[in-house]
Amino acid sequence: MGVDLNLLVSLNALLEERSVSRAATRLHLSQPTLSTALSRLRRHFGDELLVRTGNTYRLTPLAEELLETTGQALSWTDRIFDTRPRFVPEASEREFTLVMSDAQLPIFGRALASIVASEAPRVRLRFEHSTARMISPGVDWLRDIDALVLPQGILADAPSLDLYGDRWVCVIAASADRRGPLSLAEMSERPWVTPYHPRMPVLSALHRMRQSGVEPRAAISTEDFLAVPHLVAGSDRVGLMPERVARLAAVFEGVTIVDAPFELGMLVEALWWHPVHERDPAHRWLRQVAVRAANSLADTAAPLPAE
16 A cells, blocks of 8 residues: 555544644644645545635545544554553553443443443543434444443344343323322323334333323424433423433432333343454453443342343
8 A cells, every 4th residue: 555654643633623733733743744744645645635715724525524534543543552462451541432322321321430430540431422323324333432332122233231121111290299100091192202213113112002002192202311301391291211310300300200001111221332342352341341330230220121
């Protein structure tokens, strides 16, 4: 190939900063050095990459495309050179990227962060928000992260391990005179706040409702579980949430947990990763910590269902 891989660092800085001077400052290099690097990159790609418009630069279409991959390429380069035959948590400065929903973050994410802080104080955790758009493309994008926390039944053809169980529950606005579970009539007549799209396979609770003769009217759907209590409080809406995060919300957000007249079902949260990470000593440590973090939640809510 004959390309100086050091140019990758310069390319990433130039594309992100959209400025030769700012890229030079970021990399602690002189402007002439970055200008030379930009000239070499332009010759290599046969494209201007950065085009001056007045006092600023804009990215060419090719540069916009490259911007999406240079950061990932640098991350993988760093990971390659950080790989060791064994992982020493207390000495590592590695960053792990995990994708999970906002409902998992204050429960499992907090427990995981606590163990990591205790055993590997210089290890960094990066939490990214899972969305339906991220999940639907399949497992290939798992290459770019360390792990995904997602209920069983969504992905296939990727390694996974079960972490903890949770129950689906309903939340309504807190009321001093409210007694007893929701009735079938209330479940059919009240407007609902549902997480994600109602047809997402993760929402087994909605399938159970339909099997019981209830067709919930989803007035609002959101990919933020933590927003559900705010959208329910002070209204006649019913929200659908995992029990663990609903318990947290019931303390602060003006909602109360109510039972349905039938069992809404269980979630089994699992850790998923790409097979490329399988033998990485650091990743094996991360998976072990994830299991211990999940086990620490055992006495706080619903256990995993029996086999």
